[in-house]
Amino acid sequence: MAPRTLSEKLALLADAAKYDASCASSGGERRQSRDGSGLGSSGGAGICHAWAPDGRCISLLKILLTNFCIYDCAYCINRASSGVARARFTVDEVVTLTVEFYRRNYIEGLFLSSGILRSPDETMAEMVRVARTLREREHFRGYIHLKTIPDAAPELIAAAGKWADRLSINVELPTETALTRLAPEKSLRTIHGAMAEVKARGEAAKDCTARGTRAPRFAPAGQSTQMIIGADPATDGQILRRSARLYGDFALRRVYYSAFSPIPDAARTLPLIRPPLMREHRLYQADWLMRNYGFAADEITPETAMLDLEIDPKLAWALAHRALFPLDLNRAPRELLLRVPGLGPRSVARILAARRYRSLRYEDLKAIGCVIGKAEPFISLPGWSPRALPDAENLRARFAPPPEQLSLF
Amino acid sequence: MQVVLPRIGTVAAWRAEARRLAAAGVLPETVLWSVGEAAPDLFAASPAPRAASVAFRLPRVAVESIETALMHADPERFARAYVLVLRLARQEAIWGDRSDPALHRLLEQEKAVRRDIHQMHGFVRFREVTPPGANRRAFAAWFEPAHHILEAAAPFFARRFGDMDWLIATPTLTARFEAGELEILETANRATPPVDATEDLWRVYFANIFNPARLMVNAMTSHMPRKTWKNLPEAALIPDLIRTAPERVAAMRAAEAAAPGPKLQRRLRAISAQREGR
Numbered sequence A: 001m002a003p004r005t006l007s008e009k010l011a012l013l014a015d016a017a018k019y020d021a022s023c024a025s026s027g028g029e030r031r032q033s034r035d036g037s038g039l040g041s042s043g044g045a046g047i048c049h050a051w052a053p054d055g056r057c058i059s060l061l062k063i064l065l066t067n068f069c070i071y072d073c074a075y076c077i078n079r080a081s082s083g084v085a086r087a088r089f090t091v092d093e094v095v096t097l098t099v100e101f102y103r104r105n106y107i108e109g110l111f112l113s114s115g116i117l118r119s120p121d122e123t124m125a126e127m128v129r130v131a132r133t134l135r136e137r138e139h140f141r142g143y144i145h146l147k148t149i150p151d152a153a154p155e156l157i158a159a160a161g162k163w164a165d166r167l168s169i170n171v172e173l174p175t176e177t178a179l180t181r182l183a184p185e186k187s188l189r190t191i192h193g194a195m196a197e198v199k200a201r202g203e204a205a206k207d208c209t210a211r212g213t214r215a216p217r218f219a220p221a222g223q224s225t226q227m228i229i230g231a232d233p234a235t236d237g238q239i240l241r242r243s244a245r246l247y248g249d250f251a252l253r254r255v256y257y258s259a260f261s262p263i264p265d266a267a268r269t270l271p272l273i274r275p276p277l278m279r280e281h282r283l284y285q286a287d288w289l290m291r292n293y294g295f296a297a298d299e300i301t302p303e304t305a306m307l308d309l310e311i312d313p314k315l316a317w318a319l320a321h322r323a324l325f326p327l328d329l330n331r332a333p334r335e336l337l338l339r340v341p342g343l344g345p346r347s348v349a350r351i352l353a354a355r356r357y358r359s360l361r362y363e364d365l366k367a368i369g370c371v372i373g374k375a376e377p378f379i380s381l382p383g384w385s386p387r388a389l390p391d392a393e394n395l396r397a398r399f400a401p402p403p404e405q406l407s408l409f
Numbered sequence B: 001m002q003v004v005l006p007r008i009g010t011v012a013a014w015r016a017e018a019r020r021l022a023a024a025g026v027l028p029e030t031v032l033w034s035v036g037e038a039a040p041d042l043f044a045a046s047p048a049p050r051a052a053s054v055a056f057r058l059p060r061v062a063v064e065s066i067e068t069a070l071m072h073a074d075p076e077r078f079a080r081a082y083v084l085v086l087r088l089a090r091q092e093a094i095w096g097d098r099s100d101p102a103l104h105r106l107l108e109q110e111k112a113v114r115r116d117i118h119q120m121h122g123f124v125r126f127r128e129v130t131p132p133g134a135n136r137r138a139f140a141a142w143f144e145p146a147h148h149i150l151e152a153a154a155p156f157f158a159r160r161f162g163d164m165d166w167l168i169a170t171p172t173l174t175a176r177f178e179a180g181e182l183e184i185l186e187t188a189n190r191a192t193p194p195v196d197a198t199e200d201l202w203r204v205y206f207a208n209i210f211n212p213a214r215l216m217v218n219a220m221t222s223h224m225p226r227k228t229w230k231n232l233p234e235a236a237l238i239p240d241l242i243r244t245a246p247e248r249v250a251a252m253r254a255a256e257a258a259a260p261g262p263k264l265q266r267r268l269r270a271i272s273a274q275r276e277g278r
């Protein structure tokens, strides 16, 4: 077989990376190259350079170093026993693609992951070599995210953190039982061990010691992880509790959720139906409530339950706590305002700012930027008071989409 | 009275003029603002009714918002901003009060400008134009922003692309970065730069990173409106990607369903065993 061209490899290894949900390039160190000593800048909000027809932002060159893999994770298209076409980049090919794309302002940087070629250590070492070459030879100051292989030696994880902005280690599945069954070569202990390692090194790099010396730079944009949804019977309640623990124990910046794509395979007992994309969406919304709105996992859904697919989790919470509403917009504290459907952190900040000068009226709601139709049943202020809150079922019906629309998912 | 602001440095010139006019007690309805001449000294004074002199100190956030909003394409922006600063100075309006219609409009315009700047940072596409034998690589781009943002958007590119020469031409102004110096000029050359071969690789990437199983065209166009497509090399692929998505999903399913035959399985095992042994 003729060797694959760069373009063919790019097609295969970008295609293989498309299941990774993360494309974030924000946070981390402020760097720039105004003085001509290098290429690139980073820090602050990430930039989307394009949008794909799947509605996702393209911000990084997201590719696999190789999709050859000696492991056999049942949910993965690159597993050893899969019939997928294989390819492998050299270190220099990845470096060149990154730099040339970057110079043309197509991307913010590189998100590199890989199947496991030969051994976890060898593969990880090659990924580190890519990052190091970019930094040392190309003086590249853009964003680098490396997907770390949990079984790799701690020295390699340390080296990865030296060159990368962000590291991620995928927990893959919500429960240990599922991991053992579907990813026989992986273990939860190793995954958590690697996450703890990344957390500890990141913290060390931030603290100065008593003598004023600093531990080496380490992944300033922190770590993230991804969980596959719908390949095992875990409930949304279990998943959210798992995420809450991951945020707490390992100081993760983000947990990404990826709806499982069915891969028919008689040898394993994987479901043949793809979970609705809406489930993934609701999990992201619930995750967002935990991170930005002060919700605890317990408040969002019981451990054994699934999220409501028809209405968002914040609305579901408000409907379950109708006694709290309507809230007086001119008096309610910030924490409670944040619980009103249709009000986000920004509109709440505006309400608080405006309240300092005068009392708010219904006519002001538009300027505040809240979703009026959604908020109305839950608030009161001069010019507006909702009639007695209708019973929960009616209110739910007002927001839930008509049933036939569900076939879209 | 007519005030003509320069095309380059428009916002700073407006600020200086607005201070002068306010100090002289010039009423907003007697000022006609426009942009055009390159020289800022066209202060054609004609006798007009005056009010009391107004000196103003505005909070820094207010100045930043006003200056940003002044890059908006709205031709009335200079006059509106002058009225607003006079009202703020006389405390007839309070900064931060979004229920004031004039302030609300200004903040909305500021938001539109910021979004445009952010979009420009993402959507400029450079093409390589390095002359033979040059010791710095050179790139050029043609871009059409919705507002007058080039001057505000250019320093980002200087911080990011410090080791190369680059030029971004827009229908009115051009930013040029050469040997580390950033300059803003009037646009002389309206030709798009010649095609760059790397764009083919970029299109390969764009076509393959997208997941045909989850088409969300509205989400895409809300962030990347169709009017931006003509200067994006990858955008020409979009209609086809959308059209062939269902076929690709079917092909994906078929490929995934085809488990490798025993021969391939043996070969894979042999390869990995051989590699382990090495």
Ligand code: SF4
Pocket (backbone or CB within 6 Å): A069, A070, A071, A072, A073, A076, A077, A078, A079, A080, A114, A115, A116
């Ligand atoms: S190790 Fe990674 S690439 Fe390999 S089969 Fe498992 S998930 Fe797929």
